[in-house]
Each structure stands twice: as C-alpha cells, then as structure tokens.
Amino acid sequence: MNAGDRSPTTTPGIPDPPLPFTGGRIPADEAEWRFVERRVMLQFFVAPALSLAALGGGFSLGWPRLAAAGLVGLGLSGLLVAWFAVTERRLMFIRGGTMTPRAYRYFIYEGVAAIPFGLVFALAGLAALAAGLLYLDGRSTAAMRDAVLARPHRLLLPLGAALACQGLGFLIGFSRAGISWRERLGVALLHLPARLGGAMLFALGGGALFAGIVEWLHPEAFREGFAGIFGNPWPYR
Secondary structure (H helix, E strand, O other): OOHHHHOOOOOOOOOEOOEOOOOOEOOOOHHHHHHHHHHHHHHHHHHHHHHHHHHHHHHHHOOHHHHHHHHHHHHHHHHHHHHHHHHHOEEEEEOOOOOOOHHHOEEEEEOOOHHHHHHHHHHHHHHHHHHHHHHHOOOOHHHHHHHHHHOOHHHHHHHHHHHHHHHHHHHHOOOOOOOOHHHHHHHHHHHHHHHHHHHHHHHHHHHHHHHHHHHHHOHHHHHHHHHHHHOOOOOOO
C-alpha cells in the first residue's frame, strides 16, 4: 500500500472500537506513521506506566509520598494529552495492537471536537494533580472525602464539566466531508449513536453543574432540595 492509498481523502471514516468515533484516518505516509507512534507511546503508555508504577509501589510499600508522586504524574499525563488535543485540534489513538496490520494500527482524529475531548483529559488530570498535591501536603484520603461531603460542589462542578465536555465532543463529532450524498448519509448514520449518547452526557453534565452551582452559592437550598428528592438529608449514608 503506497502513501496515496493512505491519504486523508481516500481513507474512509472507520469506527474505532471501543471508541465511538468516526471520521478518523490512518497516517498518510511513513513519516507521519512514526510521528503518531511516538506520540501515542508517550501519551498513553510511557508516562502513565511510570506514574502507575509509582502509585502502586507507594501503596504496596507504604510510602505515601511515592503514591502521591504517582498521582501527580497521572495528572501531568492527562494535562499533556489535553495540551496537544486543544492546541493541535487532534487526537491520536492505537487501534487494536500487534495483530492489526501495521498501516492501520494508528488513527488520527482531527477537528474541533478534539477540544472538548481534550478538556476532559485536562479536568481528569487536574483532579489527579490536586489529589496528589494535597496528599503530599499531609491530607489523608479520609480528610479529602470529608471535605467533598461537606461541600459537594467540589466534586459536582468538575464532574459536571467533564460530562458536558464529553457529550459536546460526541455531538460535534469527527467527520470528513463526504464526496457524495450516499457517503454523507453513511457518515451521519455512523455518528447517530454517538450523538445520542453525547446528548445524554451533555444533559447529565448540565444537571451536575447546576446542582454544583446551587450548592456552592446556596448550600442550604441544595440540602433542602436533596432531602426533598431523596427523602434523606445530605450527606446520605
């Protein structure tokens, strides 16, 4: 297969299980293939593996600072993915593994949808980074849990923002311009399940954001509303 056969215009948008994306393309030539391979290995394998090793080792050996360093590393890994996604408007993933034909092993997703997906990585990274720094500062997991239960907007706001961004990314989607009305229809049908799921995620995220804002500004109103809906006072135990 030559470089022309792997160009963005001749490669159809191929669903990339388990990621509900369409509109991706394989690298256009050998140079781009190697670039994508290095980027994917750095973002999703090398950096997270080192962080997870520190996290697991810290818990196994009873070294809380090492575990906290692992959390900080995971947070920075998420921010790295977010930086590339937002600045380049591009996401890169591995498809399958060594059993997948080499030319089709990596996929590139380009477009505005990369920005909200990148923000999801940023929010997750900031959460892990904050937890790691608080742990280094001497805060226990029980203390952090109690702080969230005391003021749940600390969880609801970032969680709602992440869900809303994820939903927005699915709603926007990665789609290339179709060369015929049949292809445009096919791409639209491929995107339909992801867009329906995106609408649900966006609605859930909006609800969590609304609840978080209410709790942040009017904590008593939040508690009264929670008790009225669930019949139990906050926090429900």
